[in-house]
Amino acid sequence: MIRVITESHAVSVYLGDSLLFRHGSDAPAVFVGRGQARFDMYRGNFDIEDYLEAREPLTHLDVLQDGEAHRLAFRRHAEDELQLELRLETTRDGACLTTRYAAPGINRTWWRLAAERDERVWGCGEQMSYLDLRGRHFPLWTSEPGVGRDKSTYVTWRSDLENRAGGNYYHTNYPQPTFLSSRYYACHLETSSYADFDFRHDGFHELQVWAVPERLELFAAPSYLGLVETLAARFGHQPRLPDWVYEGVILGLKRGKAHAEEKLEQALAADMAVSALWCEDWAGIRETSFGARLFWDWQASESRYPDLAGWCRELESRGIRFLGYVNPYLCVDGELYPVARDHGYLATDGRGEAAIVDFGEFHCGVVDFTHPEACAWFKDTILKANMLDIGLSGWMADFGEYLPVDVTLANGVSAEVEHNRWPTRWARVNAEAVAERGKTAEATFFMRAGYTGVQAHCPLLWGGDQSVDFSRHDGIGTVITAALSSGLLGNAFHHSDIGGYTSLFGNVRTAELFKRWVDLAAFTPVMRTHECNRPTDNLQWFDSAELTEHLAHMSRVYRHLSPYLRALVEEGAELGIPVQRALFLHFEDDPEAHGIQTQYLYGPDLMVAPVVEEGVAAREVYLPAGETWVHLWSGVVEEGGRRLTVNAPDGRPPVFFRQGSAWRELFENVPGRD
Amino acid sequence: MIRVITESHAVSVYLGDSLLFRHGSDAPAVFVGRGQARFDMYRGNFDIEDYLEAREPLTHLDVLQDGEAHRLAFRRHAEDELQLELRLETTRDGACLTTRYAAPGINRTWWRLAAERDERVWGCGEQMSYLDLRGRHFPLWTSEPGVGRDKSTYVTWRSDLENRAGGNYYHTNYPQPTFLSSRYYACHLETSSYADFDFRHDGFHELQVWAVPERLELFAAPSYLGLVETLAARFGHQPRLPDWVYEGVILGLKRGKAHAEEKLEQALAADMAVSALWCEDWAGIRETSFGARLFWDWQASESRYPDLAGWCRELESRGIRFLGYVNPYLCVDGELYPVARDHGYLATDGRGEAAIVDFGEFHCGVVDFTHPEACAWFKDTILKANMLDIGLSGWMADFGEYLPVDVTLANGVSAEVEHNRWPTRWARVNAEAVAERGKTAEATFFMRAGYTGVQAHCPLLWGGDQSVDFSRHDGIGTVITAALSSGLLGNAFHHSDIGGYTSLFGNVRTAELFKRWVDLAAFTPVMRTHECNRPTDNLQWFDSAELTEHLAHMSRVYRHLSPYLRALVEEGAELGIPVQRALFLHFEDDPEAHGIQTQYLYGPDLMVAPVVEEGVAAREVYLPAGETWVHLWSGVVEEGGRRLTVNAPDGRPPVFFRQGSAWRELFENVPGRD
Structure with a gap:
């Protein structure tokens, strides 16, 4: 379906009669250059600037046949030394341009694809604000999505002012340099460097990368569903959701065992369909001005959850699972931090000391997932021994977006290049721990961060930390955009925090919001409540009979529909077609x-x-x-x-x-x- | 003092032993490129974006002797066609690079000057936020300066939200592509296209222009004062201030004649030294949600100022002058608009109709100052007949920054290129009208807008529309930065609205602010009060005996110091050395x-x-x-x-x-x- 047509100094790629890519000296589509980036991170929010020194069109192209493929030799002019050599070949699903050589010093490239005026494009990871990406550009860098995400709102302004956390429409925990076009093709850039996909031009899409990408991959299919299947095959399929998920809602509670027991009884008394308790405070808590945060030292808190293993068994005998929480950081005042530090399992700073990251009133080391022994230790000590083995059936695998660009990693690769890979590395550590215990079908975990390839490791996305409101770019509606956009790239299973998470500047949950979110969640693969960052300031399902009844009712709707959902999950696991579909x-x-x-x-x-x-x-x-x-x-x-x-x-x-x-x-x- | 050293493929410019500029294939300092700009104007605030298609270093240079000068032929590589040809010559004051040829299609250029790490730079027009420009970049485009001018402030956020008027540190009514360096040189780019001077780099300053500039001029002097004198000689000197200015404060009043008479008596009764009444409402007013605006149809309002000519004579006999207000726009509901429109004196839109600009709840035509007959008409009908001839001794010559980039002008030049020239054209129309009536020594006018060459025509700057507060980037302090930065480029005379102008979002003048501003103004060339945009919501000097007394006292201080001021003004007019000096x-x-x-x-x-x-x-x-x-x-x-x-x-x-x-x-x- 995808055809390559070459002349001696030009190359064109067509899908049917429709031009996807053309490079010739008359209209160069590939540019190379040099820039100097500045990345400034504050608590997962990045301020990124580029000083662009050169951007040069590669106006001279020599095309050489190379077996079934073509060798493309790019120069700035006929007498120039070789700047870029690509191998172009058609594949079963499309075509691929693979980098074979790039001249030293090139650290910026731009790639133009032919566009049509009324073409739509979708994807670029888990986008919160826009499903159709046309008319905007999308920087692709995993980070906090920002609070507010719209410079015209008061919440965004306050967040920018107080925490540099205001965000913009394109900020997301899960970017991916992959898009689908309404012209029945998809395009993926294989790179983990900072990229910016620009869909603002009438006649072309321009993909900017702060590196020479390994490949530019084009996929075609006769239908959109076929395109999604193709991408899912490329990036990986998720396992089926565990059976227990279908039993009902996962109740998010974080005030210790006694409270959780009491609320579980309250739920069951209301005939709520409950599948699990999710107690993210299983490892203890820490009070900060942002609200109740967790204690990032990943072992059961005996004071908050006495005999957790015994309780997990007891709950399971009643058909209720217990879920926890973990992230890739270790707080410096915990017990695990010095162990990891002394073994060299943490990313280091320029002086060889453990790099310390500020998470807002507390500090942490960063487990170095480029270090095989660090991964093994994290899996064995934390995910297996401290979590799976005591009976946890899953967890929120939080974060993954915060790798600072100035740390030193064991594999010797720049943290600027590893930054976007981190969510996928983090997902893989989790998936491997579960698989190594043989529990892939029984335990699950959910992530907000992602990047290319996270599909193969992360069984379930959650939409991140929405504000507890209806705001356009940060509220309840964004979880639909998130599910639909990520679903197009083979992330079949998505869900969100019922009621939202972020309550700041006096913005608190209303009963109306909570109920609307419950109604939405009943029609997603997983129902799960969250107490939010400020539990006592915000409405919970157990705060009124009305809310309890409401959640109970919709949990029964969810459970009733589970045979249908199971069939969708089957399709998701087999083919990568998402449960929630544009x-x-x-x-x-x-x-x-x-x-x-x-x-x-x-x-x-x-x-x-x-x-x-x-x-x-x-x-x-x-x-x-x-x-x-x-x-x-x-x-x-x-x-x-x-x-x-x-x-x-x-x-x-x-x-x-x-x-x-x-x-x-x-x-x-x-x-x-x- | 400035020395040029050439090799066959490199050129260096030194000041003494200090390198100012070097271009060679090993380290190119000149880059050319192509971009597509998007200018979006809303009430004088511009949203400007560039899509940069190419930026190419001119790595191949051929240097040829050309009499006393050198011819510099720049190419991207040895076999390239000629991209840029410059003539480099040393001058009495320095050196000059003049463009002789540029290849078609080039619409972006970048010029690097050698920098030293601890070097300071100053200038770039009338800067409100920073005197020392190092460490920041300064887009140079005349516009509204913005309200708030600091994205972290509530006022800026509200202004952005409601009027797109928030602004940033570099926004100014008067930019100029000229800077001075602590290395005893100055640099000027002769261009009116959008420019951005970047002083963030340790090793170089980079001047970006969205055009090929006509010249890059370098000036050297053995002292900073000498450098200022050199620049003043280059850009023009102002006439001396009229004698009557020294008599005391100019009282800004805008509530009609009876009110002005009453307040004048109140001032004189307090022994206030008064030089003039400035009644900007002389042509009538219009109420808008921003506050009381003026009626932009430049003729005396008989209802508000009956027999204005007679009153001017009466006031002058008492030693008091009368000043008015004018700007380059004509409101569509006035009497002058249809006259100008029918004569073809207005800028037109793409269809040949008069272009209409939204000024916030009213609309205006733009007098086309590239049209000699339009200038003559504006001078004769408005500035002479309607203003000077009835006895006005001066006026605020407001605006000049709003030329939309999409209008069509009589001289056939793109409005994008004319935009920055507009303040200077506007100043010239005013100066010529005064000169043609032989009143240069007696009448004055004051402007906020400026650009290269405004010095030769505008006798007095005022600092624009500060907020009525102490805010860092928009309040009282900015008028000092404004005076000092513009003063370095030969604008010898500066002053400001006592008490500030912009009162929005509940932000109103305090007595403290008013008194501090009076104290400051007594030590500037001209003292002038302003009632601000919302006169009745804000404190005025006549609202309390305390404020009246305060202004009266400081007006006597000002008058007492006038012999000294006269000497400074003399120096300013002769040499261009500013009265207020860094x-x-x-x-x-x-x-x-x-x-x-x-x-x-x-x-x-x-x-x-x-x-x-x-x-x-x-x-x-x-x-x-x-x-x-x-x-x-x-x-x-x-x-x-x-x-x-x-x-x-x-x-x-x-x-x-x-x-x-x-x-x-x-x-x-x-x-x-x-």
Whole structure:
């Protein structure tokens, strides 16, 4: 399908009759240059500047046949020395440009792909603000996503002022230099260096990399679903979710065992479907001005969770799992830190001392995952001995975005280059520990950070730390964009903190927000509550009978739908097709479906349009053409191909199923149906 | 003093043994490229972005002797076609690189000058935030300076949000691509295109221009004062201030004649030294949400100022002048607009219609100052007939920064290129009108906007629209930075709105601020009050006996010092040496003096350190070494070479005179002395 056409001094790559890439002296598409970057990190937020010294078009190209492939020799002019040599070959799925040589000193490259004016592009990792990336540029650097993420909001301004944490639309824990085009192709740059994909131009997309990438990969498929399958095959598939997940909601609690026991009983008494307790404070807590933080020394806190192993067994006998929390840092005042430091398992500073990172009123060492023995130690001592072996069935594998660029690593690679790789290395350490204990089918972990290849290791994404509100770029709605964008790159399973996480500057959860989030989460692969960063300032499900009842009801809806969900998970694990899907994956020819990012298909048969605005009693839903849709709660039948306003009281988020669905009977018996 | 040393493929420019510029294939200092700019203007605030397509070092240089000069032929490589040809010649004051040829398509150039690590640089027009420019970059584009000008402040955030008017440290009404270096040289780029001077690098300064500049001019002098004189000779000298200025304060009033008469009597009754009334509402007013704005149809408002000509005569007989207000725009609902439009005197849009600019709740046409007949009409009809001839002795010549880049001009030059020239064109129209009536010595006007060459036409700068507060980047202190930086480029006369101008978001003038500003203004060439944008919400001098008395007292101080001021003005008019001077101009060898921007020398003999912080009773003053200093108010003698804390009650701003001054007796008899 992808065709390469060469002349002696030009090369073109077509998909059918559609030009994807052309480089010739008349219109160079590859540029090389030199720059000096400045990275300034403050608690996971990066201020990045570049001084660009040169950017030179490679106007002279010699194309040489090389067996089945072509050798492309790029120069700035005919008499120039060789600047860049690429090997271009077509592959089963598309085409690949592999770097064979780059002249010394080149540390910036730009790659132009041909674009069409009305083309849409999607992907670039887990994007929080925009599903369709056209018209904007997307720096790709794993970091805190920022609080507010919109310079016009008060919260963003305050965050910038007080914590340099304001963020912008493109900040994400999980960037990836991969995008899909509405022209039925996808493009991936194999690199971990800082990149910036620019989709603002009418006639071309421009991919900037602060390095010479290893490869530029092009993929084509006859359908969008096929493209997603191709990318999933390229980046890795996730294992199936453990069986226990389908039993109900995972209750996030972090006030010690007695409190957790009490709340579990309260939940069960309300007939809540509960699958697990997630007690992130299992290793202890620390009070900071940001709120209650955890004690980052990864072993059970005997004072907070006495005989945790025994309690895990007891819970499991009742069908309830216990989950914990871990991240790749060790607080300097913990017991594990000196062990890791003395063995040389921590990243070091310029003087050979353990590098210390400020996490906001406490400091940590960074476990060096480029060091095989450090990985083995972390897996054996922490993930296996301290977690799996005492009975934890999973955990939040937090962070991964904070590798400072000025540390020294065991593998000798610059931390600037390793920075984006860190989430994938972190995921791999977790996945290997689980696999080495033979628990891949039974234990899970969830991450917010990611990068190329995280798909092969991280079984479940969570959408990161939303603000406890409805704000456009940081609130409830962003978790849909996150699920849809990451799903296109083969991340089949996504979920979020019910109720959001970040409560700052007087911004606290309302009952309305909590209920809307519960309603949304019932139609995602995993339901899990979070107490947020300031638990006592914010509403919890156990604070009122109304909220308890609401969560209980929707947990039963979730459990009721689990046979359908299991089938979706199966498809996700086998093919990489995400459970939550952008509308265009199933409605390729419906242009209306292409721009929608606040509703999604939950598998092929359910259309979900959660309420993500404050103070509304209804929302607009687009039902694609060519289908007849049935309102999940009332059974009212609607013809597709139009927008309609759907009443949306709590507990009845706008959801429709396809009238012809094989799951119709299951849907018709959903709890709460008229 | 400046020496040029050539090799066959390299050129160096030295000042003594100190390298200023070197270009060779080993270390190119000139780069050319191509970019696509996007300018988005909203009410004088510009959002500017560049897509940089290429930036190429001109690594191949051929140097050819050409009489006394050298011809420099730049190529990207030996076989390249000619990219740039410059003529390099030494001049009486330095050296000059003149563009002779540039290859088609080049629209970006970069010029590196050698820098030393501890070098300081100053200038770049009228800078509000920083006198020493090292460590920062300075985009040079005349615009609104922004309200707040510091993204961390609430006012800036609100301004950005509501009016896109937040600004940053480098925004200014008056940029100029000219700087002075502590290495006793100055550099000027002759261009009006967008430029960005980057002083962040240890080893070089980099001047970016979105064009091929006409010339790069280097000036050397054995002293900083000599350098200022050289630049003043290059850019033009101002005429002397009119005699009546020295008589006292110019009272800014804008509530019609009856109110002005009443306030004048109130001032005179308080024994205030008054030189003029400045009634900017002479042409009428318009109420907007920003506050009371003026009616931009430049003719006396008979309803607000009945028989203005008669009143001007009456006032002048009492020794009081009358000043007005004008700007280069005509409101569409005025009488002059259709006349200008029908004669083709207005800038047009792409369809040949008059271009309309939004000024915030009203719209205007832009008089086309590239059209000689439009200039003549504006001078004859407005500045002469409507203003000078009825007896106005001067005016605020407001604006000049707003030329939109998408209008069509009579001279056929792109508005992107004309934009920065506009303030100078505007100044020239005003200066010519005054000169053509033979009133250069008697009438004056004051501008906030400027650019290269404005010095030759604008007799007096004012510091623009400060916020009515003590804020670091927008308050009272910025008018000192503004006076000192612009003064280094030959703008000898500067002053500011007493009390500031911009009152937004509940930010209003305090009595403390007003008094501190009066104290500062008494030690500037011109004292002038302003009612600010929201007169009735903000304190005025006539609102309390205390403020009236305070202004009256300091107006007498100003008048008392006028013999000294006259001598400074003489020096300013003859040599271009500014009245308000950075300390290093007179203390070149005192490194402490080089970094100070909140105190200044008022002529050679007075050291002025106004209080520019809120809520303080004293401030620190640096007295340079090698002098003995006398406290103006107490007569206490202090040895120089140290910092001391000086009590600073209202009416006694920290001011010292040189003990050996020829003006000692005048200083010792200042009103208010112990």
